[in-house]
Amino acid sequence: MPTFTLAAPVAAELEIRKSRFIAHAIPVADREAAMTLLRALREAHPAATHVCWALLAGGQSGMSDDGEPSGTAGRPILEVLRHHDLDGVLGAVVRYFGGVKLGAGGLMRAYTDAIATALLQAERVERIAQARLVVEIGYADEARVRRWMEQQQVTLVESGYGTGTGVRLVLQLPASAVDAARDALRDLTQGRAALHA
Template structure:
């Protein structure tokens, strides 16, 4: 089943019974990048009462209620991300307390609604794991292989020239084996695949 990330960050602001809820959803590479974004949000909102968040990033997921009653903020935000089949996304809601208590149910609704409203404007893009494949070949095969890389819409990440040509191709991880096979056919078995870059 495909997962998606966001094409670019989105945000929205809701006011619920005098409290301000400012929701942000942004694409992140990993947990480290997410933590850097959270520090930036806290710096931007030094007087905020809470900065609650949820992260889906492969095996590096997490969430925090940041002082709200347990289960009323981080988990609802995480559920919205899951509902949208998102990965590689940090969702954070900055809350400025307005003096009226919302109760547990009210908090769950507020955090869910804030992030859901932000995601209404989101452009989702399929998240495809990328890999690098190095191919080693003779100079006579280079033009043909470069043309093949263009046709496949892969990215030529690097080229090195010595006794042989080494091309490093960036491509979807799921396409590596088929690419090896196609490159062997294209070069009549002359292409090699050194493991170490």
């Protein structure tokens, strides 16, 4: 089953019984990037009562109720992200308390509605696992290999020229395309390309 991430960050604001809930759904690479974004949100909203969040990022997922009663904020946000088959996404809801207590059920609904409202306008894109392939070739094969890379829309991460007669290219491509790329590069260079993961 495919997983998705977001094409761009989205936000929405709801007012529920005088409390403001500002929801953000942001594509992130990993937990470190998510924590950086959370710090920025807290700095942007110093008077906020809570900044609750959930993160789906492969093995780096997590959540926080940030002072709300346990299970009333982070878990509902996480469930909405899961319901949308998302990965590589931080869901965060900034709450300004309006003076009216919502109770546990009301809080769960408020956090669920806030993040779900933000996701209504989100463009989802399929998240495709990427892999890197290191290709070492002679100068004579470089133009041919670079043409192949353009045709296959392979991303060049880095390139370097050795002191001898070689070129080292680091390619990024969908993990599912690595075996076919190895075969194509071997054929293209008549077996001269050295390939490493």
